[in-house]
Amino acid sequence: MRRGSAAAAVLVGLLAMVIGGPASAASCHGGASFAQWLDAFRAEAAQRGISQATIKSALSGVQYDQSVVNRDRGQGVFSQSFLEFSDRMVNSYRLQNGAKHLSSKKQMFNRIEQQYGVPGPVIVAFWSLETDFGANNGDFRTLNALASLAYDCRRPDLFREHLLAALQIIDHGDLTASEMRGAWAGELGQTQFLPKDYMETAVDFDGDGKRNLIKSSADALASSAALLRKHGWRPGEPWLEEVKVPANLPWQEADIALQYPRSEWARFGVTRVNGSALPADGLSASLLLPMGKDGPAFLAYPNFQVYLQWNRSLVYATTAAYLATRMAGAPKVSRGSAKPFGRNETIALQKALSARGYHVGKIDGILGANTRAAVKAEQIRLGLPADSYPTAELLQKMR
Numbered sequence: 246m247r248r249g250s251a252a253a254a255v256l257v258g259l260l261a262m263v264i265g266g267p268a269s270a271a272s273c274h275g276g277a278s279f280a281q282w283l284d285a286f287r288a289e290a291a292q293r294g295i296s297q298a299t300i301k302s303a304l305s306g307v308q309y310d311q312s313v314v315n316r317d318r319g320q321g322v323f324s325q326s327f328l329e330f331s332d333r334m335v336n337s338y339r340l341q342n343g344a345k346h347l348s349s350k351k352q353m354f355n356r357i358e359q360q361y362g363v364p365g366p367v368i369v370a371f372w373s374l375e376t377d378f379g380a381n382n383g384d385f386r387t388l389n390a391l392a393s394l395a396y397d398c399r400r401p402d403l404f405r406e407h408l409l410a411a412l413q414i415i416d417h418g419d420l421t422a423s424e425m426r427g428a429w430a431g432e433l434g435q436t437q438f439l440p441k442d443y444m445e446t447a448v449d450f451d452g453d454g455k456r457n458l459i460k461s462s463a464d465a466l467a468s469s470a471a472l473l474r475k476h477g478w479r480p481g482e483p484w485l486e487e488v489k490v491p492a493n494l495p496w497q498e499a500d501i502a503l504q505y506p507r508s509e510w511a512r513f514g515v516t517r518v519n520g521s522a523l524p525a526d527g528l529s530a531s532l533l534l535p536m537g538k539d540g541p542a543f544l545a546y547p548n549f550q551v552y553l554q555w556n557r558s559l560v561y562a563t564t565a566a567y568l569a570t571r572m573a574g575a576p577k578v579s580r581g582s583a584k585p586f587g588r589n590e591t592i593a594l595q596k597a598l599s600a601r602g603y604h605v606g607k608i609d610g611i612l613g614a615n616t617r618a619a620v621k622a623e624q625i626r627l628g629l630p631a632d633s634y635p636t637a638e639l640l641q642k643m644r
């Protein structure tokens with residue numbers, strides 16, 4: 246560790262006060278201004294081995310951006326249902342251009358799959374959803390965004406690490422500070438890597454000596470495969486398959502947290518979407534009902550869990566996995582008869598569940614894992630089909 250001056254030691258002490266403990270209602274950074282916080286961060290970066298040249302050049306013009314913090318607190322897109330979200334995202338533009346890229350870059354995707362075990366449609370689906378195949382990488386100044394989120398009280402430790410990683414990327418020579426422009430939350434490149442993932446996992450697949458996920462599609466796509474493999478992708482196995490479910494299914498078994506062999510799902514009466522029998526083998530899967538028993542039904546295989554590591558939103562993960570199946574040749578999903586449960590209804594539900602002692606997390610109108618688990622428990626208590634998806638009937642009975 247480098248030795249610092251007495252002033253640097255004071256700044257390190259300020260940093261510990263600023264971001265070392267949990268956020269308080271008054272202030273998570275001890276009342277320090279953004280400029281004071283940034284001085285403390287410079288000292289921390291030096292102690293973490295980042296060169297003074299990078300610290301000086303990269304951080305000299307960094308400014309707090311309130312619009313970034315506002316966006317972080319106002320995310321609402323994942324309050325949409327699976328069908329609402331996938332109807333927008335799995336469109337003809339993405340399907341047609343995805344097919345063109347898979348064909349024109351076939352040799353490259355074959356190389357990527359040989360090296361990392363991830364099929365082309367899986368990577369292209371992420372590429373299309375994140376940036377429309379590299380066309381819309383974002384134009385926020387990454388260092389401003391990361392510093393603003395690291396100074397904010399919501400997730401300071403997380404974004405401090407990403408800000409440090411961004412400086413390491415610059416130190417490594419992959420990108421310059423001026424090249425670092427991307428999404429509002431600090432994601433970079435054609436598949437939107439957070440800087441820590443970039444620094445730890447990105448690869449130079451085009452052989453030019455730099456890992457440039459902004460300009461090089463080869464680097465971006467191969468790095469995505471490397472990250473998926475790091476998260477546990479299992480080569481040669483499926484990720485999502487649409488199925489048909491019987492009306493008498495024990496609905497409490499339909500849970501992304503529960504896995505059974507396909508032979509067991511076949512015993513429950515689950516079939517392939519065309520009505521043919523599932524293979525009676527030991528490949529494990531969860532039964533995923535993103536909109537409950539009356540909506541689309543999927544077998545979610547172990548590789549689907551990797552999607553949830555890419556993005557914890559079940560709506561996003563299911564949409565990304567479904568888009569990949571479409572790019573791999575699967576037909577359009579059967580819609581069923583489920584009705585979307587709106588954001589305001591979900592907020593009312595979360596408040597009612599919270600009042601009954603369930604831990605649903607933030608009251609945000611999003612059907613996250615905690616809310617779905619609470620819905621399932623309440624459905625069981627009330628004698629309703631426990632498919633983890635709320636209905637007007639459930640909310641009425643709770644009231």
